[in-house]
Amino acid sequence: MTDTIVIVGASLAGGRAAESLRKLGHEGRIVLIGAEKDRPYDRPPLSKKAMRGQHPEEKLYFRAEDYYEANRIEVRFGTRAERLNGTAREVELAGGDKVAFDKLLIATGADARHLTCDGAGLHGIHYLRTLEDARAIRGELAPGKRVVIVGAGVIGMEVAASCREEGLAVTVLEIAHLPLVRAFGPDIGELYGRIHRERGVDVRCGVGVASFRGSARVEEVVTTTGEVIPCDFVVAGIGVVPATAWLEGSGVSLDRGVLVNEHCETTLPGVYAAGDVARFFSPRLGRYTMIESVENAQTQAGTAVNNMLGKRDVHSPVPWFWSDQYELKLQSVGDVEGYDRVVYRGSVEDKAFAAFLLAGDRVKGVVGVNRLKEIAAAKKLISASIPVTDAMLADPEIPMSKVLAAGAPPAAT
Ligand SMILES: Cc1cc2nc3c(=O)[nH]c(=O)nc-3n(C[C@H](O)[C@H](O)[C@H](O)COP(=O)(O)OP(=O)(O)OC[C@H]3O[C@@H](n4cnc5c(N)ncnc54)[C@H](O)[C@@H]3O)c2cc1C
Structure with missing residues (x-):
């Protein structure tokens, strides 16, 4: 395909999308436009080691400086998109330049409130x-x-x-x-x-x-x-505001973010959105939702790219988020509301536990501290809606693989 694909927002979702397009063999122009002067980099270390000067800045960047040119990705870093003209199918940049597109990915994320x-x-x-x-x-x-x-x-x-x-x-x-x-x-x-x-x-x-x-x-x-x-x-740190001001009047539907369906499509044909800017329809939840996380930005950008290239992939993730504070790795998977009881595995006192949030015999979500295996297994329990018993979940002697196997339907013969 030789379409011109323009990506606005040169961070996690946008940067990864540009990379994937080339990896998947897209032959046409790729233009990556980003308001920040820096090339795409990883944000999570900013509040952790990088803020303390314990994580060299060079390691934050996803790709070496020469990567983009080597992969024929035209970059406009330090350049803000000021308007999307949905009729002319052009992005208007600060300074007056206009960039025409066949397909567009909106990946402008969010700004601090x-x-x-x-x-x-x-x-x-x-x-x-x-x-x-x-x-x-x-x-x-x-x-x-x-x-x-x-x-x-x-x-x-x-x-x-x-x-x-x-x-x-x-x-x-x-x-x-x-x-x-x-x-x-x-x-x-x-x-x-x-x-x-x-x-x-x-x-x-x-x-x-x-x-x-x-x-x-x-x-x-x-x-x-x-x-x-x-x-x-x-x-x-009082939350974020989706970066959508440049989309006012463009024909793209906005509602506290860019509204997209499960295929990452906006209301304008050929215009997609992914990452923190997107409020997406989740078939798993049966409603629109937003997930501000690294994993969501990456997987949604991947789905958008596949669909730009002709597939009909669906984005319906189980949310996963982590936070590092002191020596503790806190993670959550699934939903942290709508549960009727909590079953603990491990010790809250020792700060090494998983709290399973259950509704009936299904896990809705899990929040864990220093419990990586439980989080990985919980993702499968939630996405496949596997039934569980409280006794098995609570017993740290029973490996999570057994909890998964006990509730999984027998393999077809
Ligand atoms: C300090 C910090 C710590 C975090 N820690 C974690 C963590 O531990 N775990 C986790 O899962 N997630 C964490 N996150 C969240 C995660 O970083 C975001 O979910 C992710 O960066 C979203 O990626 P994105 O590409 O959608 O948006 P963003 O990263 O917000 O990138 C959007 C880009 O678009 C640019 N842009 C905006 N408007 C325009 C415009 N009009 N024209 C051109 N460019 C524009 C912006 O300048 C920005 O570079 C953290 C975020 C921060 C800030």
Whole structure:
């Protein structure tokens, strides 16, 4: 096929899509357009080792600098797409250039949500989405400095752990009653609140930010409960906003993201979307959903590419997410809501356990700490909807392979 395929958003979904198109033998032009100056790189280390300077920047990039030219991928890094003209089938770039396409992949991901309260524009208030952001935060880290983290979601708690390990005095403010609830549910929220407090983080829940004060830089955070917390800098992790402003009026349906069907198709023929920007119809759930994760961005980009090249693949993933805080590897697979009971395997005390979230005799989701095998098996239990018994799940002596085999239908003869 010699179509021109344009990809807007040069990160995980976009970068991987460009690579796959060439690997799968697409002969036509591939144009990869990205607002960031950096070539596609891995974001998860930004809140973990990279933020602490323990992960060389060069290792973040998916591909060597000369990879794109060698593979005839035309790149426009440091260039923002300003408008999609759905009628002319052109992407209009900052600076005035227009790039015509036969097929288009929208992979513009999301931007960090910004605070809007009084003082939110002061220097020293950071967000963490890009390598540039991580570099700026790294420049602030020094033992003894005081950081206030706004938001106890995954990014906030990972930054809290990283800052604490660098010897900073860390306060976390969270408006909800527990940390990490949205991604991992209340039990993990409770446990991680405790773990962070044991390490010396001042985790305050049910508290938001009323305003920031300072002359040029931020010096104090005023909370919604009226306390004043002196600080040297702030990191806010209060969620993301899908990057869709450039698509207004294009004919692509938007609803808190780009709406796509299970084939990654938007409402404009030949225009696809994948990754954090896409709100997709999940046949597994029977409704639209969004998953902001590495695995989803990669697999959805893969499905979009296959379909651009003529297949009819379906994207219907079981969500999988991880978070590294201190020495603990936290993972969740499936859904962390809609369950009727929890069965534990392993010890919460020892911080090595899997919590199986069950509805009837089916696993809806699993949240595990330092339990990689259980997570891998749970993915299969959930995707194939294999029945289980509480007793087998709870017994760490019974290998997960046996749990899978016990519930799986007998092989056809
Ligand atoms: C600090 C951090 C830690 C994370 N940790 C984990 C983790 O542990 N596990 C996990 O599964 N996931 C994690 N994630 C989430 C994961 O990184 C994202 O799900 C993934 O990056 C999504 O990829 P994407 O390509 O869809 O979007 P993005 O990575 O957001 O990339 C979108 C790209 O499009 C560009 N863009 C936007 N608008 C335009 C435009 N108009 N024109 C041109 N370019 C544009 C952006 O600049 C960006 O480069 C983390 C994210 C962050 C920020």
